[in-house]
Amino acid sequence: MSTTEPVPTTHALDPYDHTVVEAKWRRRWEETGAHRTDLDTPVRPFYNLMMFPYPSAEGLHVGNVYAFTGADIYGRYRRLLGDTVFEPMGFDAFGIHTENFALKSGQHPARMTPRNVAHFREKQLKRLGAMFDWDHEVDTTDPDYYRWTQWIFLRLFDAGLAEQREGPVNWCPSCLTVLADEQVIDGHCERCDSVVEQRVLKQWFLKITRYAKELLEALDHIDWSERTVTAQRNWIGRSEGANVRFDLEGCARRDVTVFTTRPDTLYGATFLVIGAEHPRLGDFIARDRLAAVERWRGTLPTAGDEPDFSVGIYVLGGYGTGAIMAVPAHDTRDWQFAKAHGLPIVEVIGGGDDIQGKPYTGDGPMVNSADLDGTPSAEGKLRVVERLRALDRGDATVQYRLRDWLISRQRYWGPPIPIIHCPTHGAVPVPYDQLPVLLPEVEEFRPLGTGTSPLAAAEDWVNVPCPICAEPSRRETDVSDTFLDSAWYFLRYPSTEFHDRPFDHERTFRWLPVDMYIGGNEHAVLHLMYSRFIMRALHEQGLVPDPEPYKRFRAHGLIIRNGAKMSKSKGNVVNPDEYLDRHGADTMRIYLMFLGPYTEGGDFRDDGIRGVSRFLDRVWRATQQAHSKDQDLERERRRHRLIAHVGERYAELSYNTAIAFLMEFSHALANEAAAGTARRVDAETLLQLLAPLAPHLTEELWERLGHRQSIHDSGWPAHDPALVAAQQVTVVVQVNGKPRDQMQVDAGLDRAELERRARELPKIAALLEGKEVRKVVVVPDRIVNFVVS
RNA sequence: GCCGAGCUGGCGGAAUGGUAGACGCGGUGGUCUUAAAAACCACUGGGGCCUCCCCGUCCGGGUUCGAAUCCCGGGCUCGGCACCA
Numbered sequence: 001m002s003t004t005e006p007v008p009t010t011h012a013l014d015p016y017d018h019t020v021v022e023a024k025w026r027r028r029w030e031e032t033g034a035h036r037t038d039l040d041t042p043v044r045p046f047y048n049l050m051m052f053p054y055p056s057a058e059g060l061h062v063g064n065v066y067a068f069t070g071a072d073i074y075g076r077y078r079r080l081l082g083d084t085v086f087e088p089m090g091f092d093a094f095g096i097h098t099e100n101f102a103l104k105s106g107q108h109p110a111r112m113t114p115r116n117v118a119h120f121r122e123k124q125l126k127r128l129g130a131m132f133d134w135d136h137e138v139d140t141t142d143p144d145y146y147r148w149t150q151w152i153f154l155r156l157f158d159a160g161l162a163e164q165r166e167g168p169v170n171w172c173p174s175c176l177t178v179l180a181d182e183q184v185i186d187g188h189c190e191r192c193d194s195v196v197e198q199r200v201l202k203q204w205f206l207k208i209t210r211y212a213k214e215l216l217e218a219l220d221h222i223d224w225s226e227r228t229v230t231a232q233r234n235w236i237g238r239s240e241g242a243n244v245r246f247d248l249e250g251c252a253r254r255d256v257t258v259f260t261t262r263p264d265t266l267y268g269a270t271f272l273v274i275g276a277e278h279p280r281l282g283d284f285i286a287r288d289r290l291a292a293v294e295r296w297r298g299t300l301p302t303a304g305d306e307p308d309f310s311v312g313i314y315v316l317g318g319y320g321t322g323a324i325m326a327v328p329a330h331d332t333r334d335w336q337f338a339k340a341h342g343l344p345i346v347e348v349i350g351g352g353d354d355i356q357g358k359p360y361t362g363d364g365p366m367v368n369s370a371d372l373d374g375t376p377s378a379e380g381k382l383r384v385v386e387r388l389r390a391l392d393r394g395d396a397t398v399q400y401r402l403r404d405w406l407i408s409r410q411r412y413w414g415p416p417i418p419i420i421h422c423p424t425h426g427a428v429p430v431p432y433d434q435l436p437v438l439l440p441e442v443e444e445f446r447p448l449g450t451g452t453s454p455l456a457a458a459e460d461w462v463n464v465p466c467p468i469c470a471e472p473s474r475r476e477t478d479v480s481d482t483f484l485d486s487a488w489y490f491l492r493y494p495s496t497e498f499h500d501r502p503f504d505h506e507r508t509f510r511w512l513p514v515d516m517y518i519g520g521n522e523h524a525v526l527h528l529m530y531s532r533f534i535m536r537a538l539h540e541q542g543l544v545p546d547p548e549p550y551k552r553f554r555a556h557g558l559i560i561r562n563g564a565k566m567s568k569s570k571g572n573v574v575n576p577d578e579y580l581d582r583h584g585a586d587t588m589r590i591y592l593m594f595l596g597p598y599t600e601g602g603d604f605r606d607d608g609i610r611g612v613s614r615f616l617d618r619v620w621r622a623t624q625q626a627h628s629k630d631q632d633l634e635r636e637r638r639r640h641r642l643i644a645h646v647g648e649r650y651a652e653l654s655y656n657t658a659i660a661f662l663m664e665f666s667h668a669l670a671n672e673a674a675a676g677t678a679r680r681v682d683a684e685t686l687l688q689l690l691a692p693l694a695p696h697l698t699e700e701l702w703e704r705l706g707h708r709q710s711i712h713d714s715g716w717p718a719h720d721p722a723l724v725a726a727q728q729v730t731v732v733v734q735v736n737g738k739p740r741d742q743m744q745v746d747a748g749l750d751r752a753e754l755e756r757r758a759r760e761l762p763k764i765a766a767l768l769e770g771k772e773v774r775k776v777v778v779v780p781d782r783i784v785n786f787v788v789s
Numbered sequence: 790g791c792c793g794a795g796c797u798g799g800c801g802g803a804a805u806g807g808u809a810g811a812c813g814c815g816g817u818g819g820u821c822u823u824a825a826a827a828a829c830c831a832c833u834g835g836g837g838c839c840u841c842c843c844c845g846u847c848c849g850g851g852u853u854c855g856a857a858u859c860c861c862g863g864g865c866u867c868g869g870c871a872c873c874a
Contacts, residue, residue: 186871227868230793234870241874260874273874324874332790333872361790401873524869594813596802600794603801611813614828657803660812674829732808737855739808777854783807787854 016620018584022696026126034710035087035131039494039507042084047511048075049490049550051519051527052090052138054482055116057101060124062566062574062592062604063520066559069589070598070653071518072130076692077650078516079131080716086511087131088493090138091117094146095482096175096191099413103446109413110441113141124577129585129695131712136496140485145492146415147436148502149485152534154418154429161207161537164419164427169406171199176447177410178203180481181403182235182526201451204417204478205404208533212236212400214547215532222548225555225599231524237401242385244325244394246272258323259399262330263388264380267369268348269325270338328359335359349377405530407481410453412445414479422466422473431467437475453477487530490514490549491538508543514550521555528553554653557601559592566604574604586694587612593655593693615663616697622670623687623701626678636723638668639685643719646689655693662690680705685717733758734785735767751778758784 029035050071053064072087079085093113102109117139125132138145156162170179174194178201183190208215216236219229241261248255258272328338328345335358338345345355350367352360363377372383388394408417416437418430430437440461445454455477456462466473494507513535519527528550535549558565561572579588591612595602642665649658665686672678684705691698691711702711726747731754733741741763745754755776758764768786775787 227793231869234792237870237873239873258874262874326874331874333874336872399873401870521868594801605801605814608801608814615813617828656801657812660803663812670829730808734807734855737807737853742808775854777807779807783855785807785854 013621013624016617016697018586018696021700022127022129022584022586025696025699032710034712035133036135037086037133038084039086039511042086042510044083045511046075046078046083046085046516047490047494047514048078048085048087049493049514049517050087050089051517051523052092052486052489053120054092054095054097055113055120056097057105057112057116060120060576062576063559065128065576065588066592066601067519067556068125068128068130069592070556070655071516072128073589073593073655073692074516074518074650074653075131076695076712077647077716079712080688080691080714082715085131086136086494087133088136088138089121089125089130089132089134090489090493091120091140092482092486092489093117093139093141094414094485096177096409096411096413097482099411099445100175100191102413108443109445110141110439127580127585129589131695136493138489138492138496140482140489141413143436143438144499146439146485148492149415149480149488150418150430150435150437151432151502152488152538153480153484154432154435155541155543156206156537157419157429159537159541161210162204163207163404164202164204166200166202168198168200169203170196171201172196173449175411176449178406178408180406180483182405182529199451201408203406203408204419204476204480205406206484206533208405208529209400209402211533211536212238212402213398214536215402215529216400218532218548222553223551224553225521228521228524228528228553228555231521232529235402235525235529239399239401241397241399242381242388242394243397244388246325256323257394258325259397260325260327262327262377262381263384263394264366264375264377265327265330265348266325266384267366267372268327268329268346270328270344270346271326272323273326273337274323329355330359330361332359332361405481405533407484408478409481410451410478411447412439412442412454412479414482415439415485416455417476417478417480419476420464420467420473421476422469422471424471425466425468427476428467428473434467439479453479455479483526483530486527487534488538490517490531491535491544503543505543509545512544513546513548515552517550517553518556519553520558524555554599556598557596559595559601559604561604579609583609583613584696586697587616590615590659590693594659596656598653598655615666616694618666618670619686619690619694620697620701622666622673622678623683624704625673625676626669626680626683628672628677628679629681630677630679632679635679635682637727638665639682640719640723643685643689643717644721644724647716647719650692659693662686662693687711688714688717729781731758731781732783733761733764734783735764736787737785740764740767747781749780751780754778754780754784758786 048071050068053060075085075087093116098113098116099109102112105112121134121137140146140149153162170181170184171177172179172189172192172194174192175189178199179189179196184196187196188194189196216233216238219232222229239261241259242263243257243259244263244266245255245257256272256274260266326334326337327348328334328343329347330349335345337343346368347355347360348366348368349360349362349364351362351364366372366375366377366380369375369380372380375383385394385396416439418435418437420428420430422428440455440458442454442458444457448454448456462475462477464473464475465471488502491503491508491512494511495501495504498504531549535544536547538544539547559574560566561574564570564572566573576588583591587609591609592602594612595604595608642661645661646658649655649661665682669678669682669686687698687701687705688711695712699711702714707714728744729747730742731745732739733743741761743757743761745757749757755778759768764786768788771788773786773788777783777785777787
């Protein structure tokens with residue numbers, strides 16, 4: 001009957017000691033180069049990327065561990081499938097965060113950063129059990145890296161995508177630097193939460209707006225988390241409308257062009273507003289009179305009807321053409337302004353209540369609009385635009401909310417912007433062969449708060465001859481935004497050993513775009529938008545194979561603790577080191593993934609980790625006591641089913657449910673091991689499927705089962721779909737939709753047979769007794785439902 | 790205000806038109822132990838007139854033989870955008 005060989009199961013198994021096992025395999029993998037990637041002759045290249053951390057002095061956050069673990073599991077799964085997986089790691093070590101910490105602790109960032117990086121790499125990242133290829137590490141503060149950040153800036157400059165211009169910018173009074181629009185949240189600094197002020201400064205911008213349309217449209221074709229795509233759509237902010245030119249009288253300017261999304265309300269425009277950021281504001285009014293409401297006479301740009309109306313000024317941000325037509329009857333802000341200043345309110349869209357009491361912003365038939373009366377809003381928009389076009393007074397247009405990327409930072413800890421200001425030639429790019437412009441080691445790196453970087457004080461460094469005419473000139477003293485460093489790091493990873501080029505052509509065309517990118521959604525409109533822009537610009541120059549950097553992006557969820565967000569002030573921050581010491585990386589990895597769906601995050605509770613320990617202990621014992629060579633078909637079916645289920649779940653990052661299947665299977669195997677009937681093939685399959693989650697433990701057990709090759713190169717076990725399909729199914733029998741009984745039957749029975757058998761069930765027969773069966777619904781292999789009166 | 794995601798036992802969560810609550814935590818009972826811990830086994834949504842029946846997936850309607858799942862209305866939570874015309 002059973003082919004179980006008589007094996008002693010009474011000998012004492014050594015208990016599972018994660019410290020010993022994990023240390024052993026960490027060393028072994030390092031010695032054998034198990035995680036080195038063959039970048040030049042890959043079987044099927046798979047670029048598995050995760051967002052690199054900034055190496056803070058506080059150490060790795062449990063959020064990092066969560067992010068990296070989930071990404072690594074996916075990479076390991078792809079590796080088992082036979083792909084050549086490239087999984088690099090690096091450090092985003094420039095930037096305000098690092099510098100602020102240096103200021104607080106009185107250390108120099110140039111000395112602090114290498115220590116932090118070493119701690120991150122050696123003491124923390126290397127313990128996670130991730131298959132990082134450390135031969136391709138990137139550190140954004142390394143001159144060998146940032147020379148190429150500067151190189152990219154110069155390429156953009158040459159392409160007309162970098163520009164220095166003066167304008168109102170966001171200034172953080174605590175960080176003492178300007179910020180990009182993306183770094184201002186509700187008027188507060190993203191980093192320190194200070195209220196951001198407006199200052200007028202001359203700054204460097206990268207012209208991301210030139211790609212607004214393409215960046216938006218490409219979102220329809222990339223495989224990204226929906227919420228990330230939505231955030232980008234909102235940020236780019238497309239709106240359709242029309243530009244309309246109004247004539248002016250009594251003003252220095254003859255006319256002004258406004259942008260509106262409601263051309264259908266044109267006849268209700270009773271005044272105009274010029275923004276304080278209008279590029280030619282001085283043409284309208286002197287700067288010192290900004291607060292006043294000026295009145296000029298304007299004319300409506302439609303034939304025939306030309307009522308008088310006022311033109312006023314009040315402060316608002318620069319957008320569109322910098323000026324608007326105000327239709328108080330149908331716009332809340334215009335209405336309030338009109339009420340405050342006693343300006344007329346004319347209803348031109350029907351369907352609202354009394355517009356003197358409150359504005360109506362919905363659609364409706366046009367009224368008080370000459371011959372267009374009665375036209376619905378949607379059609380009215382088109383008709384008005386047609387008319388404007390015929391009169392050469394305006395046309396339909398599309399506006400984007402996206403603004404250019406301000407990259408100047410008046411700080412120390414970043415790559416100097418490679419520009420030299422010459423009195424004759426203006427802003428001159430540093431010649432490519434003079435890169436990198438090294439960040440000088442100054443002791444006084446404190447931000448000045450004057451709108452100038454502390455680098456300005458490094459006279460020896462600042463004063464240089466102009467590259468064109470050799471006249472005494474000064475270097476640009478601002479450094480670039482950290483987000484420029486991280487906007488291209490994925491291009492550097494495959495090419496770290498090349499020192500004469502940022503990214504090797506062949507490597508780049510083989511490995512890019514990134515196959516899978518996993519990271520936090522907090523970067524949905526920052527890093528992810530910037531890197532798409534950079535990739536697109538480089539693609540136009542033929543330097544990269546695709547306009548999009550990441551084929552797939554998945555945002556992981558957030559880890560909270562006991563129902564609350566983790567924060568230092570609450571004192572509920574999980575220190576991953578503690579848990580790694582106590583439970584080991586494998587247990588930690590599985591525990592984190594078991595908290596909930598990976599893309600949703602989860603609640604870290606200390607008591608839950610015991611279940612995972614028990615699970616791994618069970619695997620440890622059961623697989624070492626599985627010796628049976630039984631070919632039992634039912635067990636074979638069960639094994640094939642497991643392979644299919646777990647594979648599916650890994651593919652969709654549904655790690656929590658993959659773990660549930662593995663736990664269930666381990667229970668069955670443990671029971672069989674206790675009875676001496678556990679099959680070796682089941683144990684091996686379990687280990688292979690568990691390997692992405694618990695790389696150390698499974699490797700040790702795989703070796704103990706006599707394998708000489710690494711389990712991580714053993715290949716994903718094959719399964720036969722015919723065996724996966726159940727041969728016996730439970731069919732539920734309902735009466736009027738309520739489950740009343742069930743029956744075990746062979747899979748694939750036809751409807752008639754299922755109905756016949758269902759009627760024979762005593763319970764069902766009793767329930768149907770004396771009733772008229774009006775309808776029978778049969779879903780093969782699932783249910784039989786009798787509908788009775 | 791606009792856009793998006795979500796709301797399921799004591800808790801984390803499974804199930805996306807077919808037996809709601811997989812898997813795990815916690816709890817209860819048991820085995821082992823002098824005892825405890827650990828481990829292992831069993832039970833564990835609520836209720837009742839308890840071989841059976843009723844109720845139950847934020848609330849109210851609807852579609853369907855059948856709804857956690859689809860549709861309509863409302864509530865709450867989280868995230869994005871916001872004097873952007």
